[in-house]
Amino acid sequence: MRFDDAYFGLLGVAVGLAGLLAVARGVGLAIPDPQSTLAVVSVSGTFLLWRGIVLLSAGVFYFQGATEGLANPAMQARVFMASVMVWIVAGADLLGRLLGAVPGDSEVWVAGSGEVLAAMGPPYSPAVLAAPFALAALAYRSREGSP
Amino acid sequence: MAQSPTVLLMGHPNVGKSALFNRLAGASISESNYAGTTVEYTESQLALDDGTVPVVDVPGTFSLEPTDRAEAVAVEFLEDASDPIVVCVVDATRIERGLNLVLELLDRGHRAVVALNMWDEARQQGVDVDVEALSDLLGVPVVPTVATEGVGVDDLRSTLDRARPSSLSGIIDRLPPGVDGDLEGSVEGDDPAARWELVDAVVESAVTYRETAPSLADHLGRLTVAPKTGLPFAVAVLYGMWAFFTAVAGFFTDGYFVPLFDDHWLPWIQSVFPGEGGWLYFLLVGDPAATNSFEAFGVLTSGLFVAVGVVLPAILALYLVLALLEDSGYMARLAVLLDAAFHRIGLHGYAIVPMVLSFGCNVPGVAATRTLETDKQRFLTMTLLSVFIPCGAQLGVMLSLIPQYTGYILLYLLAGFFVFGAIINRLVPGSSPEVAVDIPPLRRPRPSNVSTKLSLRIRGFMTSAVPFVLAGVGVVNLLYLGGVVDWLATVLGPVLSGWFGVPSETVPALIAGFMRKDLAIAQLSAIPMTPFQTVMSVVMVSIYFPCVATFAMLIKEGRTGGGVLRVVGGALATLVAALFLWGGLLRLGGTLLGVA
Numbered sequence: 001m002r003f004d005d006a007y008f009g010l011l012g013v014a015v016g017l018a019g020l021l022a023v024a025r026g027v028g029l030a031i032p033d034p035q036s037t038l039a040v041v042s043v044s045g046t047f048l049l050w051r052g053i054v055l056l057s058a059g060v061f062y063f064q065g066a067t068e069g070l071a072n073p074a075m076q077a078r079v080f081m082a083s084v085m086v087w088i089v090a091g092a093d094l095l096g097r098l099l100g101a102v103p104g105d106s107e108v109w110v111a112g113s114g115e116v117l118a119a120m121g122p123p124y125s126p127a128v129l130a131a132p133f134a135l136a137a138l139a140y141r142s143r144e145g146s147p
Numbered sequence: 148m149a150q151s152p153t154v155l156l157m158g159h160p161n162v163g164k165s166a167l168f169n170r171l172a173g174a175s176i177s178e179s180n181y182a183g184t185t186v187e188y189t190e191s192q193l194a195l196d197d198g199t200v201p202v203v204d205v206p207g208t209f210s211l212e213p214t215d216r217a218e219a220v221a222v223e224f225l226e227d228a229s230d231p232i233v234v235c236v237v238d239a240t241r242i243e244r245g246l247n248l249v250l251e252l253l254d255r256g257h258r259a260v261v262a263l264n265m266w267d268e269a270r271q272q273g274v275d276v277d278v279e280a281l282s283d284l285l286g287v288p289v290v291p292t293v294a295t296e297g298v299g300v301d302d303l304r305s306t307l308d309r310a311r312p313s314s315l316s317g318i319i320d321r322l323p324p325g326v327d328g329d330l331e332g333s334v335e336g337d338d339p340a341a342r343w344e345l346v347d348a349v350v351e352s353a354v355t356y357r358e359t360a361p362s363l364a365d366h367l368g369r370l371t372v373a374p375k376t377g378l379p380f381a382v383a384v385l386y387g388m389w390a391f392f393t394a395v396a397g398f399f400t401d402g403y404f405v406p407l408f409d410d411h412w413l414p415w416i417q418s419v420f421p422g423e424g425g426w427l428y429f430l431l432v433g434d435p436a437a438t439n440s441f442e443a444f445g446v447l448t449s450g451l452f453v454a455v456g457v458v459l460p461a462i463l464a465l466y467l468v469l470a471l472l473e474d475s476g477y478m479a480r481l482a483v484l485l486d487a488a489f490h491r492i493g494l495h496g497y498a499i500v501p502m503v504l505s506f507g508c509n510v511p512g513v514a515a516t517r518t519l520e521t522d523k524q525r526f527l528t529m530t531l532l533s534v535f536i537p538c539g540a541q542l543g544v545m546l547s548l549i550p551q552y553t554g555y556i557l558l559y560l561l562a563g564f565f566v567f568g569a570i571i572n573r574l575v576p577g578s579s580p581e582v583a584v585d586i587p588p589l590r591r592p593r594p595s596n597v598s599t600k601l602s603l604r605i606r607g608f609m610t611s612a613v614p615f616v617l618a619g620v621g622v623v624n625l626l627y628l629g630g631v632v633d634w635l636a637t638v639l640g641p642v643l644s645g646w647f648g649v650p651s652e653t654v655p656a657l658i659a660g661f662m663r664k665d666l667a668i669a670q671l672s673a674i675p676m677t678p679f680q681t682v683m684s685v686v687m688v689s690i691y692f693p694c695v696a697t698f699a700m701l702i703k704e705g706r707t708g709g710g711v712l713r714v715v716g717g718a719l720a721t722l723v724a725a726l727f728l729w730g731g732l733l734r735l736g737g738t739l740l741g742v743a
Contacts, residue, residue, distance in 0.1 A: 047554075050386050057379030077366030081376065085383040092390030099394045103402025141363055 002070060004136070008079050009066030011133050015086065016059020018043065018126030022052025035123050042123035051089050055127060058082040076140040083134035089127035094120070153201045153228045154193055154307060157221060157252070158236035159245060160207030161587050163264040165189075166294035166596075167236055168204035171304060195304065200232075209244075210339075211251045217517050225257070232310045233259045234303065239269035239276060239291070240588075242354055246346045249285065250315060254342075258310040259287045262303055266291040268588065273357035281353040284321050286313030295593060315345060322348050368589045371480040381484055384477065388468045393550070395464035396457075396543050404456030408440040413448055420447075430624045441548070442673040450620035453544065453669050454613045461543025462608050463601075465507050470600040474592035478503065483586060492568030493579040494519070498528050502564075505536040508608055509697040512536065513704055523577025527568060529701060530718040533693035534725050535564040540665035545685060548672045552682050560689055563729045567721060575717070615696060619666045623659045632658065646727065648734050648743050649684045650674065660688045661695055679742045686733055690725045693718070 024031050026049030035042040045051075061082035065075040101119030104111045156164045156171075172191035193202040208221040225231070233252055237245030242263070252259055263269075263276060282289040288306045292299035370376040422428045423435050433445030440452035472478045478500060486496030498519065505512030509532055516528045537545070537560060545553045572579070626632045632655050640651035652674045660667035667688045676684065693701065698715075705714030737743030 047386060047390070050382060054379065054383040054386060057382070061376065061379075073361065073363065074366050077363050077370055078376065080363060081367060081370050081380060085380060088383045088387035092387050092394070096390060096394040099398035099402070103398065109403070 004070045004139075005066045007066075007136060008062045008070065011130065012059045012062025012064075012066060012082075014059070015055055015062060015082075015126070015130050018130070019052050019055030019057070019059050022048050022126070023056055024052075026050075026052050040122045040124060041126060041129060043126060045093075045125070051125070051127065054085050054089050055130075058085040061085075073140075076137075080137045080140055083137035086127050086130050086134045090125070090131035093125050093128055151198065151200045152258075153203060153231045154234060155203050155205050155224060155228060155231045156234050156236055157205050157225070157248070158207060158262075158264075159209055159238065159248065160217075162207070162236050162238040162245065163292075163294040164207065164236045165204055167234075167262060167264065167292065167300070167303075168202065169599075170294055170297050170300040172202050193304070193307075195307065208248070210248060211255065215517065215520050225252075225255075231257065232307055233257045234262055234307070234310075235259050236262045236264050236294075239263040239265050240272050240274055242269070242274065242276060243346055243350055246349055247342060250318075250342050250345060253285070253287070253313045253318075254315050256312050258312050260303065260306055260310045261285065261287060261289040262294075262299070263289060263291045264294050266299065267293045267296075271359070271362075273359035275355045275357065277353045277355075281349070284318055284349055284353055286317055286321070287311055295596075315342075318345065318349065323352055364589045368476075368480070368586070371477065371589070372483045372586065374484065377480065377484045381481060384472070384481075388472070391468055392461070392464045392542075393546055395467075396461040396546060399460035399463075400457050400543070400547050404452065404460070405440075408448075408452045408456055409438070412451075413437070413440050413443060416447060417443075426628055429628065430621060433624070441669050444620060444624070444670065444673065446617050446620045446624070449669060450617040450666075453663075453666055454609075454616040457543050457547055457669070458540040458616070458665055459605075459609065461546070462507065462539045463605060465539040465542070466601050466604045466608075467597070469503060469507055470597045470604075471592050472503075473600070474590070474596055476587040476589045479586050480589075488565070490579075491572075492531075492565055493527055493572035493575075494524055494568070495579075498524070501528055501532060502536060505532045505538065506542070507539045507604065509533055509536065509538050509693060510700045511604075513697060513700045516704065521578050523575055524579055525704070526575060526577075526714055526717055527571055529704060529714060530571065530721045531564050531568050533697050533701060533718055534690050534722045535560045535567070537689050538664065538694075540663070541668060541689065544665040544668045548668065549681055549685065552678070552685070556682060556685055556689070559686060559729075559733065563690065563725060567725055567729070571717075571721065615694070616663050616666055619659050619661075619663045623655050623670070626658060627655070646734070647683055647687060647730055648737070649680050649687065650676065653684050653687070656684070656688060657691060661692050661698075664688055664694050679737045683730070683733060683737070683743075687726065687730050690722060690729060692722060 021031065021034070022043050025033070025043055033042055033044050035044070059082075061078050065079035065082070068075045070076055070079065097119050098116070101116045102111055103109070154171075156168055158164050168189065168191070171193050173194075189204040191202055192199040203224060205221045205224050206217040208218040210218075211222055211225070213219040213222050225233070235245070235249045235252055237249065239245075249259065249261055261281075263278065263281075269276065276291070278289050278291055288309050290299050290303045290306050292303055294300070371380055416432055417423075417435055417437075420428055420432045428435070429445070431446045433443035433448050437443035437448070440448050440456070443449050472481075479497075481503075482496035482499045484496070485499050489496055489498050501512045501515035501519075504515050512532045513529050516525045516532075519525050519528060537557070542553065542557075545556065549556075623632070635658070636651040636654040639654055639657075643649050643651050643653060653671060656667040656670040656674070659670050668685055671681065671684050671688065674684075692698070701715050701718055702711055705711040734743055
């Protein structure tokens with residue numbers, strides 16, 4: 001087994017489970033937010049169901065890529081697509097936080113750096129936590145040139 | 148050149164004609180990575196060594212036998228121009244298809260130059276074209292170009308004075324021995340099969356194909372159109388699009404424009420504007436006791452705030468995302484994915500293009516229906532867009548005022564789009580032919596093109612929208628002053644409260660909705676209502692009469708889309724039915740759930 005097979009297989013399991021949890025909470029099942037036991041991660045907020053579907057799908061794509069074998073360029077593309085999906089959700093989350101934190105009020109037009117940094121601090125959504133690990137998929141792109 | 152003949156840029160849709168036009172003429176027109184960007188022609192001047200000549204970016208056409216309005220415009224240009232120089236732009240990665248059009252043009256005796264565009268991608272994909280051999284065979288100059296990078300553009304410009312006609316029999320004569328088959332003398336005239344045989348012979352003589360492994364982009368491109376992988380990816384893209392739109396619009400509107408207008412501009416203008424209590428004060432400033440810019444409802448308060456503080460950020464965010472989707476080639480893939488759903492209402496996947504454009508503004512959305520094949524499809528799309536698709540400005544105001552309901556309202560309107568589409572499809576006679584959807588390659592969006600597209604659209608939108616918003620506030624205030632609003636509220640009150648369950652105070656918003664729907668929703672925010680009444684009234688304003696700009700576009704497009712009476716009458720009949728049935732259904736649902 002190649003190293004990347006194992007890596008993206010594990011990432012797929014983690015992302016998929018996070019997506020499953022988001023879907024379950026998104027449809028209203030009484031499952032507690034993991035923030036209550038794990039302060040750094042929170043599965044909550046708007047469009048939770050949709051974000052959950054995206055993460056669950058990304059997890060499945062990672063897992064499929066790993067099990068089919070990442071020596072296959074078609075599977076590399078599948079993993080790359082899963083990473084793009086994770087980045088979209090994570091990017092939207094971070095952008096929302098940042099743009100929500102920057103404006104002050106009519107007296108202070110730009111909030112202080114401390115307030116902005118506090119808004120960007122934990123807890124994070126699973127997508128934000130997974131996003132750096134998903135960067136490994138860029139290796140498939142750089143290996144053969146840009147798409 | 149002795150005279151100044153017009154240079155016509157012709158070719159299939161999505162082969163880079165607009166990009167080449169921008170490079171040749173130094174212009175800034177919108178380019179997209181999907182078919183049908185140019186549904187209207189654009190003209191500029193092309194500088195040559197001995198002066199300037201007119202150059203026209205002609206709508207894309209697959210052949211000189213038009214099958215839709217955009218193709219008909221292209222052929223009319225060719226027929227009306229006096230001895231034009233035709234630059235036939237060919238996608239070098241799909242050279243066979245382009246050569247077929249080249250042969251058609253040559254067969255009609257036009258002077259031509261062939262621009263082999265996307266030359267770089269062709270090489271990457273293993274398509275090697277012997278340019279010299281191809282030029283010798285065709286009997287006209289052939290220039291490799293990469294329009295997006297400006298490669299080959301100077302060569303093309305300097306080659307224009309060598310444009311010349313050629314004949315198909317001459318091409319057959321020049322074919323090398325062994326590849327001409329039984330073509331001799333059989334290609335003249337309109338014989339597509341024989342012309343394709345000649346294309347094959349030309350390609351066999353001048354083009355070689357190397358085996359190349361599919362790139363990551365090729366694999367990604369396939370995954371995005373396969374339902375099992377493409378649909379989840381589409382959910383991610385649409386979620387990202389919506390999240391970006393809400394974050395950016397909220398940043399500017401709630402973060403800056405609301406405090407700017409409510410805490411500074413409104414109190415200032417209320418205090419300095421003379422004649423409080425007079426009609427001019429009412430018209431321009433509105434309510435002197437208002438504490439926020441949505442409620443003041445004067446031309447210089449609510450009008451300015453809605454136009455600049457709410458609409459501009461929303462449109463900026465939405466058009467930026469749309470430009471990225473278009474330029475990347477993803478829009479066409481979305482069309483393929485949604486093809487089955489659109490077939491149920493007599494359309495095909497490419498109806499997503501006018502639909503998505505309508506989320507920015509209904510006006511370009513209605514104009515983009517020109518790429519649809521039949522009058523029935525155009526009528527269907529124009530009607531459904533103008534009734535059920537809220538524009539970006541309206542969405543911006545909805546997000547600002549009722550963010551918690553906006554998603555549900557949007558879903559309800561989209562459901563109405565397909566339900567009424569299915570009904571109209573059964574009622575309206577006409578054909579809905581199958582079409583082959585052309586999928587462009589996935590490409591990295593080019594910042595220059597995205598920014599050009601964004602600035603052009605923002606400029607166009609603001610110059611058309613801002614006057615309507617300001618005029619809309621003025622007209623409603625004048626109707627207030629004249630007592631018309633109170634009279635209409637009395638007359639329509641029973642219908643509004645009886646059928647829709649909303650207060651008669653919504654009448655001014657319905658009037659304002661004809662000028663601008665975003666303005667109407669802003670006005671609704673000042674009326675005390677229950678949450679369900681708010682949702683109900685926003686849905687009513689959305690599916691009620693299209694705004695005046697869209698209405699004008701319906702009339703304009705109706706002339707070529709089945710007749711003004713048919714298009715406008717059909718749209719009005721649909722909106723009345725939709726308003727009462729779809730609106731009434733929502734009321735019924737609310738009543739059954741105990742929330743109405």
